[in-house]
Amino acid sequence: MHRPSDTDHREEATMTGHILITGAAGKTGGYAAKTLLNQGHHVRALVRRADERSERLAAVGAEIVVADLLDLDAVVKAADGIDAVYLAYPIAPRLIEASAILLQAAEENNVAAIVNMSQISARRDAVSNAARQHWIAERVLDHFTGAVVHLRPTFFAEWLTSFFDAATGQLRLPFEQARHAPIAAEDQGRVIAALVTDPTPYAGKILKLHGPVELNHQQIADAMTRTLGRPVTYVPISLDEFGRDLRKRGYDEHFVQHLLAVAVDYRNGIFAGTNDTVETITGRPPLTVEAFTERHF
Template structure:
């Protein structure tokens, strides 16, 4: 059945949104993209036939304007930035006023009432706010992205994977697979309303095992530098990261060490009909980031 209406994608130049938008456009769905600034990335979206609007999720009037004429929303609040509860309150009010029908909300696997991470606890609270909004809402809670391996240039520059995850295990999930899930949830919203989907890649690993696979695929030794959480905090502060982000990563690193990120499931295949990408395929598709 052909989708009728327009979809708003927030965080439109991020990893998952950059997969969601082409997926929607391939299906002929009209898309409006909310971006923080107009630049070459937003220009690429316009080339896909996307309507681009500039605004901030902490600006109620900008959010309200962006939601006019919108049926469905992919809502993602940037993890680097404090303020998700205020932004979600603004979003809910503006969405209700605009007659938005359904929302797919990007949360995180560590979102829970008693989370030590402020951001993770706030994501849990934002989920509850959306649940009470009267909107048709589906939450996704991914484990660590496969893209964690390319967030810094340590592999390219030093042949090291530098992470504070200790011996913790997780099943990396690529943004590409999350994008397919999000598109499916947006376009078949009634089937998935009021559900929470943890999202995992196909196989869980220790970071040392990921480093071994990188070594095999790239043809050079890649070392896992298992830094302590305290060392991470010092390095992140020296690089100028926001204290909100440092507090979050420090606590989810401990969550990973404690097994909270472990496990896998069949959600990606169940929702999209296709298995998620394995880590070797991810490395091969993104080889340029490592060389």
Template sequence: MKQQETFLVTGATGYTAGYAIPALLEKGVKVRALVHTIDDRIKKLDQPGVEIVQGDLLDFHSISRAMKGITAVYYIYPILTPGILTGTAYLIQAAREEGVRNIVNMSQISARREAKSNAAQDHWMAERMLDLSGITVTHIRPTFFAEWLIYSDSIKKSNTVVLPFGEGRYAPIAAEDQGRVIASLLVNPEEHAGKIYPLFGPVEYNVHDLANILSEELEREITYQDISIDTYKEEAPKQGYHPHFVQHISSVAQDCRDGLFAGTNTAVKDITGREPVGIREFIRKHLAYFQ
């Protein structure tokens, strides 16, 4: 690998990119960080070896400009926003024109042909488009992020975890583990060409278990408010969530109840050489979000 190689990281102000970027810098490559909006979040990206560019995955010309001189790409399309198939087509064409070597694609564990979630089915189709691109591609399919626990203020404000996941089990995976996986896959494409990696944390829980662990770690009682999927469908739009996102979460909530998000494996350690972060360690690292 040459020192002058530059890797494009999309979604650069997001959770996984926030860990992938320093991991890439440690591996001796430069990073071009693609952001949708120039705001205060870019301050954390302002460091040696990082070039910040503004662009939109649904604007072919801005993606084409961002792709100039790029060796490899971390591609993540925002789950809140419709349009992944158009964005993927634009990314592929821009990457082909610039001779990009490899792409690491953030998919999801629910991505499959028969998915009821429109977003999950589109993620599966985006995988197939990337597979046909002629570019070396590796897909990652994480279960639910550990960061789900800090996405809303319900723990901080009302000591509750409000989710429609029923008794469904999953092994929460931290964004920092995914960031290290992403960096490793980007710089070692031959080893991982064409592979799909489901990614899990070390231990499987249901949300009741997670609430109990939160109670112990935060030294106050946290309860799981297990709402029905129908209640979620009614309440989420009132909080301003896009219909695309509400349809997705409603569908994957059922997937979680049906066991699709369950399981563990050794992929994080196999790829990075490090065990994934456990949920207690995650909570301790992010105490400020819960106080």
């Protein structure tokens, strides 16, 4: 099978619009798919199951494919005729295998680019099993002969919706007074859409994604208070209490081990910082905590 040259890749990536979005029912994948559809691209949305989320994507023009990222034949079929792929895998075992399968499927179908969702905590010596696996998955995908871009976001702003207790007005989290700049999934979706349609300027790069303002969780609670017009309180808790809370929510041990480890990373400044990457790539600044709160609470 003919393998396009680097020039061929560049032309395909900027001129064509057949995009495979994996994890399309998830937060970043869903926003990326909708952005691309609004821009007139053909989106093939790979989902693990058909449900109301996939129905909503189909209603706005996405081609829905129900498949498992661990099924090589299904992924190869899903990548047929595709120019670029967004790879998103949940915090779950077998990430490295899924990444290798996606890589093989992309190679067999002459895909021009892969945009990979990683983590800001991804590194060789990470204590989190999931974060270390993301680092290895990045190195696996680096063998792709097309363009590869790795995204490493800080904590999503969606953490606030997941861990805010509306009944008590509390955010109970084990982050002490460390800081980060929350990044909304919709801003990441716009970045992903821009990169899968024109990855060339960022090919081979690791991009950290941050929101516009670095805050600790007391400051985040204060911003939510101002926006909502009712008290929101940050309650620092221990790692042990956080672990108990996660298990009560029904999360599996792989997920719990990851969140406990990255909570320590957070305290140590791994998630800190801000930059202008979102605005540089998309032409629009990312949402502030106040703007995110207005939209989602």
